[in-house]
Amino acid sequence: MKLSQLEMLVLLAETGSVQGVSERMHRTQAAVSMALKTLEDDVGFPLFDRSGYRLTLSPRGRQFLRQAREVVKQQQRLHSLAAQLQTGAEPQLRITYDYTCAPSVLFDAMKKVQDAFPATELLLSGDSQLRALRRIREGEAELALCPWLPIFRQHGDFETVRVRPFELLVVCAPTLLAGLQLAELQRHDLLEMPMLIPQDQDIGIDLDKIMRMPGQQRIRVNDSITQRELLLAGMGWGIIPGDLVGDALQRHALERIDIPGFMTHVNLEVHLVRSAERIAGPAEELIWRHFSDASLINTHAP
Known part of the structure; x- marks a missing residue:
């Protein structure tokens, strides 16, 4: 055979x-x-x-x-x-991230690689939805940053390490909230404004199901990056990954909306993913240890 x-x-x-x-x-x-x-x-x-x-x-x-x-x-x-x-440290290390995750979480680990392996070229690229996992499976990337569900293991032999929680937030531009008090917002107030929603998150989430209200006006977009830009432009309100709007919330370009009972809890995490079928090179292993060590510290923290 x-x-x-x-x-x-x-x-x-x-x-x-x-x-x-x-x-x-x-x-x-x-x-x-x-x-x-x-x-x-x-x-x-x-x-x-x-x-x-x-x-x-x-x-x-x-x-x-x-x-x-x-x-x-x-x-x-x-x-x-x-x-x-044959080669020692990898000539290239290909890292991909899902657009719903901020790549800045990788930067400290990438800086360690620059210091330890200056000859290794780092290739960082974003992918819509979960194409990042497909790239790992097909050998087109060594590491992927993406939202994770255990069901994804049926698509490949993956090894993962937890990076951070995956949080969905309800946000809106301040201009659309003129005359309204954030603390007093109710569901019917949102019904008066358009809702911005990705066509397909492809991360095991159905936003239509987790919202406990019907939407009157909807603008559907093909990715979360476009959704964020429309939110910043004051085109409506939306549910979006917190990683993508953290800076906008800090400078009050967007405001977070909290309405009790409005949205069901979504229990997801962002993981770093690699193939379990490969032997990692030293640069890849350095990034992996950066997050696995941090995960162990968080697990044993009082």
Whole structure:
């Protein structure tokens, strides 16, 4: 049996189809089907149940898959280790962040890398919604900063460390609150103003469900950055990640609105994420330790 055949078997379990394996491995569907049939002949027992519309694993195939995953992971780790042994510190360290998270939380850790590994180039980029996790899974980035839910583990073999809470705030420009007292605001006051809402947070949150009121006027935008700019322009009120408006609240360009019982509690955290299938280089490990050490201190703080 060949390693590429085991990789196809693992991808078949992940994607659910020969077409999915074909697209991920850039092979024709006929080549994938033949390789899987050859693997089945090599092991000497049926790996697949072909009685249905889709190719599914047999009971013995599922048992074989567990060990195949381990072999593939070990091979990926060996490649990663070989690259690190050849080059030492990484020539580049690619870090991506979800637009709902302020990248400034990474800056202290990045400064440590600059001091310790001046030859390592740091590449920092933002991604809409949860494309950051997809980049980690596809090997297009080493570290990602994003809101985290345990269900995301079904999309890849991830390792995570907590960075901070993920807080959603109700905010509005002061110009829209003229003549109103913040402490006396009620739900019906907001109904008189447009609501600015992202079309799809893609972070396991349905804003329509967590708000306990109907909206009359809505402006939907395609990302939280645009939402913040519209809020600053006084185009309406909205629910937005606190990381994105902290500075605006401090200088009173936006005001926080607190209405008891208006919004259900959202229990999310911002995590730093990396692949568990790679061996980290020293620059990546330095950033990881920066947050894992801080997480341990917070966990044991009285």
